[in-house]
Amino acid sequence: MYGSRLQTLAIASVVTLAGGFALAAFYAPMDADQGFMQKIFYLHVPLAIVALGGFVFGAYQAVQHLRTGDPSRDLKSYVAIHMSLILGIGALVTGSIWARASWGKWWVWDEPTLVAFLIIFLLYCTYQPLRFSIEDRDRQARYASVFAVTAGVFTPLNFLAVRLADPLIHPRTLDSQDNLPGEMRLAFLVCLLGMALLYVTLWKFELTHKHARAQLRSLKRKLGAADAARGRSAAPEATVS
Amino acid sequence: MAAPPTIELEGLTRRYGDREALSDVTLTLEPGATLVVFGPNGAGKTTLLRVLATLLRPHGGTARVLGHALPAEAWRVRGKVGFLGHAPLLYRDLSARENLAYYARLHDVPAARVEELLERVGLADRASDPVHTYSRGMVQRAAVARAVLHDPPVLLLDEPTANLDPAATHLVDELVGKGSGRTRVVTSHDPVGGLAEADVVLGLRGGRAEIVGPPSREVGRDAIGALYR
Amino acid sequence: MGRAVSALLRKELRLELRTPQVIPAMALFGVTTLVIFHFSLQRDTVEGDLAAGVLVVTLLFAAMLGINRLFVADHEEGGFDGFLLAPVDRTAMLVAKALALTGFLVVVELLLVPAFGFLLLGPAMTFELLWKVAAILLLADAGVAIVGTLVGALAIQTRARDLIVPLIGLPLLVPVVIGAAKALAPALDAAGAGALPGRWLAILGLYDLVFGLVAYAVFDFLLED
CATH class of the missing domain: 3.40.50.300 (P-loop containing nucleotide triphosphate hydrolases)
Structure with a gap:
């Protein structure tokens, strides 16, 4: 059930993302101040936005998990947060490169969006250790969902606080879409869409992978093979229907 | 019926x-x-x-x-239900009387019931000592009183x-x-x-x-x- | 609900009075942190931004000790089970623990803020300054208490309680740090106390409200099994 749709999704995300980058490279105009380095914007901002969206999506799945008690929701929440963390690393690295290029420093504290993102990233880094430190799997799932909901609510609140904390010295060409010329905006939106598609593809791929592994294990069990001792794990297990 | x-x-x-x-x-x-x-x-x-x-x-x-x-x-x-498990569910630094008074408030039971039970489990004279000074038998008796507090x-x-x-x-x-x-x-x-x-x-x-x-x-x-x- | 909260609060108070553990530890740790700030900053007095930061960080770290200990007696001595067996609303536990933690923080601040005034603060402690500091800290305490209760309950059932509390608690409390530090800075300024910045009090209030609702919504899931 997962396989064919996954293939379509993968192709769509590769095409969109490649198209977006091509538009960014050749169609969008060169930035007057920053030159070619500004092109990293088309990678950095979609990475960050999709990562944050993934955290919120993980919180949504966690709410559903707490409401229904359905373990597959916990798995979805886990994979969503996991993928967002990976994209988050990408966003931090590209943001840092960009800061180096435009301000000469690898890290700038007066760029509130980046700082807020770092705080959220640090918070979500504790998601895996939290899961790992709870042995009982039902409790692990429940507590992870409580964490995911709390952190999901924290995300916008933190942005509000950090953004207000810094006087707005930098012109925010980066976030206010109004300042983007039409060609830049088109390229940016295509990149954002491509990144979102990539996220969904990775999310589905990981879910499929986990389902396949769970199915394999249950088949082995049915064949009477000695069940390999399962160590303590932070990852929820897919349920075989 | x-x-x-x-x-x-x-x-x-x-x-x-x-x-x-x-x-x-x-x-x-x-x-x-x-x-x-x-x-x-x-x-x-x-x-x-x-x-x-x-x-x-x-x-x-x-x-x-x-x-x-x-x-x-x-x-x-x-x-x-009255539950008496392996753990007495009593705070070790509080006395038997304080523990029972706490549970009595949670269960909305009159305070007189606490004294009555302390008497019945034979803890009346030690009721003001902290639970961690009790012998195992005394802890168990206090736990029994806790379990039946709300009848x-x-x-x-x-x-x-x-x-x-x-x-x-x-x-x-x-x-x-x-x-x-x-x-x-x-x-x-x-x-x-x-x-x-x-x-x-x-x-x-x-x-x-x-x-x-x-x-x-x-x-x-x-x-x-x-x-x- | 009220009956259960008052029963829990009385028990909490009795335990702390019988064997004072949490408050003395928090106060002592706080004073030590102030001394460490004196040496690490190599300053005899601080004011303005720096004073606000030193005070907020000291109180936050002291609060972490309190959060770490908040549920230990209930976890180790079966108080959770005893509470869950009673026919009362589980939210009572959240309310009572948050109130108890707020109380602990207030007592610790009553000791630490004067200590901070004597040891490090440049501007003299006036009545007006104290009033402002009290208002800001009370709003910050509410946020620390709510999030602390949530994180404390989350961490108590894990194998790595002492690690989980600061790892999750500190990032979650960053908005409180920002709000409290920004609001305190003008009050502690050397050039004469500035007005209370309403914007930062509003941020603190919003944080308290939002996390109060979140904690109310999710706390039950930390208790049931």
């Missing part, structure tokens, strides 16, 4: 991770009757008591206590007389023994004493109900002994 059975279990299952601590347990217990649960360590006795006390939710099957389904109506069951119609007792000397056993028996007039679920390792007070016997092994029924020729010491082999 006859009162509904106090405890009705049908296919009750509870898991910890992959392991089934209770699987497919079915039985009925009438009001005022005593169920004695036998089984080796890890057979699921404590899990059964905790499910009945609403501390653990069932994963499969149905469980009804006093006619209320668990876990949906757990809040109706709370306050109607619950159902008692869930995990080896209630394990640490007690004969005199203390007698004191405790008045409150939670067969003569207390309550419906009781008691775990035991002692086939002689257990069978003597049982109206229904449940023998658990590996979470499964190997024996269910009133004591009889088949449900006797030999069958219980077989659980432990």
Whole structure:
């Protein structure tokens, strides 16, 4: 059930993302101040936005998990947060490169969006250790969902606080879409869409992978093979229907 | 109209991770009757008591206590069961009186009941000392007083007389023994004493109900002994 | 609900009075932190931004000790089970623990803020300054208490309680740090106390409200099994 749709999704995300980058490279105009380095914007901002969206999506799945008690929701929440963390690393690295290029420093504290993102990233880094430190799997799932909901609510609140904390010295060409010329905006939106598609593809791929592994294990069990001792794990297990 | 059975279990299952601590347990217990649960360590006795006390939710099957389904109506069951587990559920730095006063407030029980119970379990003279200065027997007596504080119609007792000397056993028996007039679920390792007070016997092994029924020729010491082999 | 909260609060107070553990530890740790700030900053006095930061960080770290200990007695001595067996609303536990933690923080601040005034603060402690500091800290305490109760309950059932509390608690409390530090800075300024910045009080209030609702919504899931 997962396989064919996954293939379509993968192709769509590769095409969109490649198209977006091509538009960014050749169609969008060169930035007057920053030159070619500004092109990293088309990678950095979609990475960050999709990562944050993934955290919120993980919180949504966690709410559903707490409401229904359905373990597959916990798995979805886990994979969503996991993928967002990976994209988050990408966003931090590209943001840092960009800061180096435009301000000469690898890290700038007066760029509130980046700082807020770092705080959220640090918070979500504790998601895996939290899961790992709870042995009982039902409790692990429940507590992870409580964490995911709390952190999901924290995300916008933190942005509000950090953004207000810094006087707005930098012109925010980066976030206010109004300042983007039409060609830049088109390229940016295509990149954002491509990144979102990539996220969904990775999310589905990981879910499929986990389902396949769970199915394999249950088949082995049915064949009477000695069940390999399962160590303590932070990852929820897919349920075989 | 006859009162509904106090405890009705049908296919009750509870898991910890992959392991089934209770699987497919079915039985009925009438009001005022005593169920004695036998089984080796890890057979699921404590899990059964905790499910009945609403501390653990069932994963499969149905469980009804006093006619209320668990876990949906757990809040109706709370306050109607007295639970005496291995842990006394008493704060070690507080005295027996302070502990009981705390639980009395939680259960909305008048303070006079606390003094009455302290007297009945023979702790009146030590009631103001912190619990960590008590002997094991005294802690158990204080825990018994805690369990029956709100005069619950159902008692869930995990080896209630394990640490007690004969005199203390007698004191405790008045409150939670067969003569207390309550419906009781008691775990035991002692086939002689257990069978003597049982109206229904449940023998658990590996979470499964190997024996269910009133004591009889088949449900006797030999069958219980077989659980432990 | 009220009955259960008052029962829990009385028990909490009794325990702390019987064997004072949490408050003395928090206060002592706080004073030590102030001394460490004196040496690490190599300053005899601080004011303005720096004073606000030193005070907020000291109080936050002291609060972490309190959060770590908040549920230990209930977890180790079976108080959770005893509470869950009673026919009371589980939210009572959240409310009572948050109130108890707020109380602990207030007592610790009553000791630490004067200590901070004597040891490090440049501007003299006036009545007006104290009033402002009290208002800001009370709003911050509410946020720390709510999030602390949530994180404390989350961490108590894990194998790595002492690690989980600061790892999750500190990032979650960053908005409180920002709000409290920004609001305190003008009050502690050397050039004469500035007005209370309403914007930062509003941020603190919003944080308290939002996390109060979140904690109310999810706390039950940390208790049931």
